[in-house]
Amino acid sequence: MTLTRRKFLKAAATSALSVMAVPCISQGFELEGRMSLGPKALKARRWAMVVDMNKCRDDCADDCLIACHEIHNVPYIPKAEHEVMWLFLEPYENAFPERSHRFLSKRVREKEFFLMCNHCEDPPCARVCPTQATFKREKDGIVMIDYHRCIGCRFCMAACPYGSRSFNFRDPRPFIKKINPEFPTRRRGVVEKCNFCQELLEVGRMPACVEACKEGVLTFGDLEDPTSAVRTLLSEKPHIRRKPDLGTGPSVFYIV
Amino acid sequence: MLEKVFHGGKGYWVWVLALAAGVGIGLMAYLYQLREGMWVTGMSRDVSWGFYISQFTFLVGVAASVLMVVLPLYLHDFKAFARITALSQFLAVGTLLMSLLFIFSDVGMPMRILNVPLNPTPHSMLFYDTVFLPGFMVINLIIGWTAIGAEKREVPLQWWVKGLIYLSMPWAVVMHTVTAFIYAGTPGRGFWMTAIMAPRFLVTAFAAGPALLIILCTAIKTLTHFVVTERAIQKLVTIMLYALIIDAFFLGVEYFTVFYADIPEYTETFQYLFLGIDGDCALVPWTWCMNLALLVAIGLLVIPGARSNRPVLIAACIIALIGLWIDKGYVLVPAAFIPNVFGRIMEYPPSWVELTISLGIYALGTLIITALYKVVISVKEETQDL
Amino acid sequence: MFNKGWVIGGIIIFVAVAAFPFYWYQVGRDKPFPELELPAKEKRCVESVDFMRANHMRLLDAWRIAVVRDDLLIYTSAKGENFEMNLHKTCMGCHTSRDRFCNRCHDYNNVVPPCWDCHFAPSEAVKDQRPEVGVQPPAQRGLRPGARSEVIRVNRKGGKS
Numbered sequence: 001m002t003l004t005r006r007k008f009l010k011a012a013a014t015s016a017l018s019v020m021a022v023p024c025i026s027q028g029f030e031l032e033g034r035m036s037l038g039p040k041a042l043k044a045r046r047w048a049m050v051v052d053m054n055k056c057r058d059d060c061a062d063d064c065l066i067a068c069h070e071i072h073n074v075p076y077i078p079k080a081e082h083e084v085m086w087l088f089l090e091p092y093e094n095a096f097p098e099r100s101h102r103f104l105s106k107r108v109r110e111k112e113f114f115l116m117c118n119h120c121e122d123p124p125c126a127r128v129c130p131t132q133a134t135f136k137r138e139k140d141g142i143v144m145i146d147y148h149r150c151i152g153c154r155f156c157m158a159a160c161p162y163g164s165r166s167f168n169f170r171d172p173r174p175f176i177k178k179i180n181p182e183f184p185t186r187r188r189g190v191v192e193k194c195n196f197c198q199e200l201l202e203v204g205r206m207p208a209c210v211e212a213c214k215e216g217v218l219t220f221g222d223l224e225d226p227t228s229a230v231r232t233l234l235s236e237k238p239h240i241r242r243k244p245d246l247g248t249g250p251s252v253f254y255i256v
Numbered sequence: 257m258l259e260k261v262f263h264g265g266k267g268y269w270v271w272v273l274a275l276a277a278g279v280g281i282g283l284m285a286y287l288y289q290l291r292e293g294m295w296v297t298g299m300s301r302d303v304s305w306g307f308y309i310s311q312f313t314f315l316v317g318v319a320a321s322v323l324m325v326v327l328p329l330y331l332h333d334f335k336a337f338a339r340i341t342a343l344s345q346f347l348a349v350g351t352l353l354m355s356l357l358f359i360f361s362d363v364g365m366p367m368r369i370l371n372v373p374l375n376p377t378p379h380s381m382l383f384y385d386t387v388f389l390p391g392f393m394v395i396n397l398i399i400g401w402t403a404i405g406a407e408k409r410e411v412p413l414q415w416w417v418k419g420l421i422y423l424s425m426p427w428a429v430v431m432h433t434v435t436a437f438i439y440a441g442t443p444g445r446g447f448w449m450t451a452i453m454a455p456r457f458l459v460t461a462f463a464a465g466p467a468l469l470i471i472l473c474t475a476i477k478t479l480t481h482f483v484v485t486e487r488a489i490q491k492l493v494t495i496m497l498y499a500l501i502i503d504a505f506f507l508g509v510e511y512f513t514v515f516y517a518d519i520p521e522y523t524e525t526f527q528y529l530f531l532g533i534d535g536d537c538a539l540v541p542w543t544w545c546m547n548l549a550l551l552v553a554i555g556l557l558v559i560p561g562a563r564s565n566r567p568v569l570i571a572a573c574i575i576a577l578i579g580l581w582i583d584k585g586y587v588l589v590p591a592a593f594i595p596n597v598f599g600r601i602m603e604y605p606p607s608w609v610e611l612t613i614s615l616g617i618y619a620l621g622t623l624i625i626t627a628l629y630k631v632v633i634s635v636k637e638e639t640q641d642l
Numbered sequence: 643m644f645n646k647g648w649v650i651g652g653i654i655i656f657v658a659v660a661a662f663p664f665y666w667y668q669v670g671r672d673k674p675f676p677e678l679e680l681p682a683k684e685k686r687c688v689e690s691v692d693f694m695r696a697n698h699m700r701l702l703d704a705w706r707i708a709v710v711r712d713d714l715l716i717y718t719s720a721k722g723e724n725f726e727m728n729l730h731k732t733c734m735g736c737h738t739s740r741d742r743f744c745n746r747c748h749d750y751n752n753v754v755p756p757c758w759d760c761h762f763a764p765s766e767a768v769k770d771q772r773p774e775v776g777v778q779p780p781a782q783r784g785l786r787p788g789a790r791s792e793v794i795r796v797n798r799k800g801g802k803s
């Protein structure tokens with residue numbers, strides 16, 4: 001008999017490997033149709049947000065937070081450890097730990113700031129993602145997560161220096177009070193964060209939080225366009241960004 | 257050669273069955289985690305990596321330490337190591353299998369794990385780990401297996417196996433360096449962002465591996481007829497001692513830089529580790545234990561009389577191993593998240609699910625190592641002239 | 643060394659175990675092709691019926707990549723008609739029922755696409771789509787509207803100063 005056990009095992013292993021390789025190479029499908037931008041899509045080279053904290057009233061009903069979380073089906077998870085947050089509040093001393101010191105007045109230290117993903121110019125989260133599920137769209141600077149692709153390794157959460165990312169520790173569906181039927185939910189096991197309302201921009205609307213705030217705290221626009229509303233504000237008023245020394249280039253600015 | 261695995265005494269089978277039971281329990285815990293989601297672990301949105309990733313880090317180190325056996329043997333012709341290379345290579349196989357399983361248990365969407373090879377991402381350090389880890393595992397399995405086969409048939413090693421051996425040397429260093437780069441490349445985590453991370457990973461690996469090998473060799477000697485020469489053991493001790501001393505030096509350098517420069521972003525975690533912050537001090541005992549263990553192990557090993565006394569040597573190895581495990585396998589990963597990016601303290605205790613799954617993975621790795629060692633030892637028992 | 647009885651018995655057991663999916667899921671047994679509920683008003687789909695029947699999953703895959711990764715929104719079909727690439731609005735706008743359209747065929751073919759983990763048919767969104775998870779939605783825990791932000795504020799453990 002020429003077929004020794006050794007040879008048989010080798011052959012079996014080789015064929016098993018090649019069977020596994022088939023689905024990887026048998027892809028190649030051409031759509032007949034074409035795809036294009038939405039006709040009303042808002043365009044910018046780099047979207048940015050300016051938050052004017054002077055205008056923010058403490059006693060309003062947090063319309064912006066609710067608008068954001070409701071439109072995106074963000075679950076309300078009661079346990080702080082597993083919370084999912086796209087737009088959230090932190091006191092000044094926690095939002096800007098490197099800037100706070102004990103001589104700041106209590107009012108400033110405890111003033112709550114709106115935090116969200118900064119859609120960094122050089123996002124460390126996208127740099128570390130092993131599947132390119134997180135990526136920066138070169139066209140408009142929005143840092144996106146492809147929830148179809150994310151494997152939930154949470155490397156991006158370790159790399160994001162702003163705590164902007166939340167992991168779905170549990171199935172979010174039962175924790176969504178009112179499902180917005182226009183937008184999908186996420187599923188257990190993926191990371192999620194603010195998307196600068198990319199789905200609204202492409203149909204010609206401003207982000208939900210900007211639309212919701214009646215006091216004009218939030219201004220949204222193109223950072224690369226010198227005539228845009230955000231650039232006008234930035235040239236008029238002194239402003240800060242979170243942890244600028246890390247070189248990530250946040251696109252969210254705060255007027256204090 | 258594989259049939260050797262199925263011939264063993266009563267003790268062997270009890271051991272194998274115990275390990276298999278451990279694997280079963282771990283598997284059950286994993287299915288529970290798969291069904292419920294990651295909330296059954298102790299991790300949170302603040303401490304987003306925990307026990308699994310820690311074990312992965314520690315075990316990759318143990319695997320990389322195969323270099324400390326192969327290098328003296330093949331570059332310096334230190335013949336005494338010829339008897340233990342296979343042991344150390346198969347140890348690497350088992351530990352790498354475990355580290356891959358630990359990554360697998362850590363991801364939230366395990367069914368999508370193939371997205372990593374399907375979307376190769378050269379700018380992600382985790383990508384390099386997924387390339388180098390399985391690669392090193394396969395290389396070592398091939399080398400170890402063919403070397404044992406050659407020994408059994410009493411023929412010299414094939415040329416391509418030698419080539420693989422030389423390839424495995426830089427591979428070990430690169431593999432563990434990219435593991436360190438996972439951590440050292442994250443802006444905003446002061447505790448990780450230090451250039452000493454990769455060198456320290458290597459020296460802790462080169463201490464942990466030999467320590468474990470010494471313990472294993474002693475166990476094998478008492479259980480079987482396979483003998484490892486005192487010369488080989490003493491060489492391992494020397495390697496381990498130097499690695500420990502360099503590690504202590506690196507740690508000292510790190511402590512000095514952090515505490516003397518005193519930049520809050522960098523000191524805060526160390527303050528939490530050594531003293532605790534505002535009464536939150538879950539890692540304080542571990543940190544002190546780790547530093548103490550390092551010093552005690554060095555203290556024991558520098559004494560010539562102590563290190564040639566086998567029980568004392570074993571004690572020193574165990575102490576060193578505990579210290580090194582706490583360092584890389586318990587403290588290193590969660591500590592970087594405490595305080596979190598908002599300067600708040602969210603502590604991390606691993607949950608019972610995490611611990612049970614880890615137990616299962618360790619049992620599986622040990623089972624694989626046991627089986628491979630069984631082959632090595634049977635062949636060596638046949639060929640060694642007693 | 644080899645015992646015939648053991649080997650043959652082993653092979654039989656192995657085949658029985660390996661063939662488990664075939665007899666368990668009754669592969670090869672005739673089942674009537676399910677009836678799909680087609681939209682009452684709309685007669686034209688994005689592409690021809692034959693194309694959709696064979697390739698809807700590839701079309702959807704191409705769409706999701708285009709929308710998520712390339713920021714595209716409009717699909718112009720081979721016939722030159724424009725559609726918004728949106729599962730909820732475009733597909734489920736006509737095929738309003740997931741159970742009576744998608745699932746019937748998927749069940750018949752025994753495929754479980756993971757779409758529904760995140761997406762849903764808008765008309766079915768009100769019902770909890772995964773009733774096996776027995777956790778009460780927040781509304782039933784007595785939280786008033788707008789309490790979420792309050793929770794975001796107070797939930798996180800107070801830190802150092």
Ligand code: SF4
Nearest residue numbers: 117118120123125160
């Ligand atoms: S804020 Fe964080 S998540 Fe957002 S782009 Fe920057 S690094 Fe990424």
Ligand code: SF4
Nearest residue numbers: 129150151153154156
């Ligand atoms: S958790 Fe998802 S998005 Fe984050 S790094 Fe991993 S794969 Fe990328």
